[in-house]
Amino acid sequence: MKTWIEIGSLDDIPVRGARVVKTSRGCIAVFRTAEDEVHALDDACPHKGGPLSEGIVHGGAVTCPLHNRVFDFATGAAKGADSEVVATHSVKIVDGRLMLDITGLAARNVA
Secondary structure, eight states, rough: OEEEEEEEEEGGGGGEEEEEEEEETEEEEEEEEEESEEOOOOOOOOOOOOOOGGEEEETEEEEEETTEEEEEEOOOTTTTTEEEEEEEEEEEEEEEEEEEEOOOHHHOOOO
């Protein structure tokens, strides 16, 4: 069963931009595409720890601002580097409000 929390409004995130949600288990980057879809990934790139929330959002992916690695929103996998994967998180829009599933966060260890 999923545990949803409200994290803000869709309007809080610019089109093709991101915002960071800080949790006790790490930071989550919540992205908005040009089509107003929302996606959530861990905010740290596995290669050099770059803040994905500061990357370039394009199509269904984000490009890391440090080394241009492209991460797919659906899978969290880096294109062309299958060993680099970031965790994905469920996020949805309900009446213009963003809801983040925190169920998986409770089970994670803090690095």
